[in-house]
Amino acid sequence: MASASQTSVQLHEHVFEPFLTPEMIQERVTQLGQELAFRMAGGEPTFLIMLKGAFVFAADLIRASRLNGEIGFVRTQSYRGTETTGKIRMHLAPEPALVTGKDVILIEDIVDSGYTMQAFLPKLEELNPNSITLVTLLHKPEAQQVDVKIDLAGFVIPPKFVVGYGLDYDGIGRQLPGIYQIAENF
Ligand code: IMP
Ligand code: MG
Numbered sequence: 001m002a003s004a005s006q007t008s009v010q011l012h013e014h015v016f017e018p019f020l021t022p023e024m025i026q027e028r029v030t031q032l033g034q035e036l037a038f039r040m041a042g043g044e045p046t047f048l049i050m051l052k053g054a055f056v057f058a059a060d061l062i063r064a065s066r067l068n069g070e071i072g073f074v075r076t077q078s079y080r081g082t083e084t085t086g087k088i089r090m091h092l093a094p095e096p097a098l099v100t101g102k103d104v105i106l107i108e109d110i111v112d113s114g115y116t117m118q119a120f121l122p123k124l125e126e127l128n129p130n131s132i133t134l135v136t137l138l139h140k141p142e143a144q145q146v147d148v149k150i151d152l153a154g155f156v157i158p159p160k161f162v163v164g165y166g167l168d169y170d171g172i173g174r175q176l177p178g179i180y181q182i183a184e185n186f
Helices: 022-040 055-065 115-125
Strands: 009-011 014-020 046-051 070-078 088-092 103-111 131-139 152-156 179-182
Touching (some): 022 055, 055 103, 070 115, 088 115
Parallel strands (some): 046 070, 103 131
């Protein structure tokens, strides 16, 4: 229990404990990359990265897949806890030329309630991709409120808040090489 990746971290008022080590993440991301390469069978997909949280995962996944393909970015924000839950605001929309007729690999950090994907996937389908493969690093099925078709998930985790490897808690923690889970109920 000596290395830096195995000690708790404090972010704002909360303590987070080590949950997935960098080694565990890299091993799983390598498998996901190989699985994607197999499914795409040498094709040239478009990698669509959901900002901000998925940027670290996407960088590793895309390199692990060794697939040639263009890269696009999407940024959404979900409205929560109001009647508009289930709607998203699109801060950065996908470029149609990267989606129409393409095999799109949509890369997400985490599917929690599922509202973001429930709202975003129909918008992506409006651009007529040839196919959509949704890959999420983390999935919290017990937190999910709506059905989302996930094609590949890295880790199925309990419904507790996590940070690191691109995921933040109120703006901080994205730089942590491992994933940390909140110590108390949140
Ligand atoms: P959903 O719409 O509830 O499925 O969640 C969508 C977004 O909420 C994710 O892409 C994350 O950006 C964020 N999110 C959900 N759970 C967590 C978490 O445990 N840690 C950090 N961000 C999270
Ligand atoms: Mg996200």
